[in-house]
Amino acid sequence: MKAEADSRALWLVRLPQAFTGLEAEILHGLGAECVRKTGRDYLLIRIADPSRIRDSAAAKFLRWNLPVHHMWPCRPRETEGFIEKAAQAAWRKFGGARPQTLLAGPLDPGSPNRYFKTLASNLRGRALQLFPPECSSIRDAEQQDAGRETLFLLVGEEGLFCGLGSPLECNGYHPGGTRHIRQTSPAAISRAGAKIAEALHHPALRDVMPEAGAHWLELGASPGGMTAELLARGYRVTAVDRAPLDKRLARADGLQEVCRDVATFMPDAPTRYDAILCDMNGDARNSIAHVVRLAGRLNAGGIVIFTLKLTDAETYQAINDRVDEVVNRAAAAGLGQLAVTHLTYNRHEFTLVLKRGTSPCDDFGFPDHAGGGSIGP
Ligand SMILES: C[S@@+](CC[C@H](N)C(=O)[O-])C[C@H]1O[C@@H](n2cnc3c(N)ncnc32)[C@H](O)[C@@H]1O
Structure with a gap:
């Protein structure tokens, strides 16, 4: 037969x-x-x-x-x-x-x-x-x-x-x-520079790449490998970390360094961002809570790049549950998922790309004053 x-x-x-x-x-x-x-x-x-x-x-x-x-x-x-x-x-x-x-x-x-x-x-x-x-x-x-x-x-x-x-x-x-990016170059501040370079392919693939000159809020920035990469692309960066940035970034054009705990960071009332990058270590559920709190300052259509650390999540089920939990918290705040991916330079973590909806009370049901009202100087 x-x-x-x-x-x-x-x-x-x-x-x-x-x-x-x-x-x-x-x-x-x-x-x-x-x-x-x-x-x-x-x-x-x-x-x-x-x-x-x-x-x-x-x-x-x-x-x-x-x-x-x-x-x-x-x-x-x-x-x-x-x-x-x-x-x-x-x-x-x-x-x-x-x-x-x-x-x-x-x-x-x-x-x-x-x-x-x-x-x-x-x-x-x-x-x-x-x-x-x-x-x-x-x-x-x-x-x-x-x-x-x-x-x-x-x-x-x-x-x-x-x-x-x-x-x-x-x-x-x-x-x-993968595009091989040298991570061992003496000029590199940290391995994370290669990570953000690859992460940025994902907004580019979806045609939501912030323009040169766009203002990024970076949470968990020290020592500054990602900061350096963003600055090199012509972006402005407000970099928040309780640890200082590498001295080579001192007085870099377009950089505002804020050396404090993210939990106590409140941008001035009129400040808005075009994009948020979060590479904080620790539990991803805490990190996304900070992003959600600050998302009211993200312009409509702005993106978030978020390193989702899989702390204590080892099994297939636990990893899926953790990712779902973080993605759902972001979605409830009007940040829709564009990509969840593992990058060449990621360890036990994923990189998420999220996008804020486009109208004041946007397609994700996020009223503009939510979050924004609780954030201020
Ligand atoms: C993986 S490192 C970031 C590496 C960085 N993205 C780079 O490109 O070099 C994580 C950073 O998150 C910071 N961090 C974690 N929780 C924080 C918090 N609550 N407030 C301020 N910084 C925090 C740590 O101090 C640490 O520098």
Whole structure:
């Protein structure tokens, strides 16, 4: 008897190492089966309902995802003419789909061995020669249209995996979601600078990026890695922390340092912010309470970037409950969820992107005077 074809879609999902112990529950939550582990932290899965990769409670655990429309299981190092054959296959299979560009990356981006990084870069270079010239006009991945399809190619010891997806659907501009940012540079004030650089991809993907010159309120700013990154992008920052900022930020243009406990921080009556960043340590339920208290000073349409520390929440259920609790508290204050994601430089924590509704008594039912009335000098 002929075996029935498996109608479930094949997908590549990236599961951060912080959650590898929860793999069985995450797969169950997705309604998916693991075909095999690939690269350092990818799973090749079969899934009956791919919308669960973006909509289910398990989705937040996946850093990046790609439908696998073509794969070539092989050992690239030992395959003669790998680049030429892979580039020709990409052109034959995807040339007609007119992707906005092609981006290639290694399945093991953290590897100190540069072999697959170089192979990916050479593969992109050769494939771009075959695709129409407009595919080459995107020189920086962050120039992509977040909603248009890109051809992503991932290479590693296991071979080649290709798929079409928009950066928004895949959850990041770069293949795998990561752009390697040096964290050990002597100029970096803290690792958190790389974290906010990646976090800012998420408002950019959703077209809600604050303009240069926008005023950020930063809660839990010391020593100032994120502050430095925001200032470098031309933002103004009011940075609140009970610990001082790094001396290198002294007298930085656009910075107002407030050295005190966030609980006692009250902005002057007319002050409004375009965005709030909260990276306070401690229980996320306390941190979100401070954001909620200050959200009355956030302009309509303003965003919040919030590090949701998973203190004492270790199990799949406890993590989901904690995230739901924080998201629900924010929603009750008019801050709607745009993204909950795990970033490359996140540890046992998620990054939330929230947005304040657009009218005085806005779409989230948040009256403008609520919170605002209780905040003042
Ligand atoms: C993870 S660190 C922030 C790192 C920072 N975002 C950076 O880029 O370097 C957390 C900070 O939250 C601050 N913090 C926690 N609770 C606070 C509170 N109630 N008031 C003021 N600062 C607080 C701590 O002092 C600490 O500096």
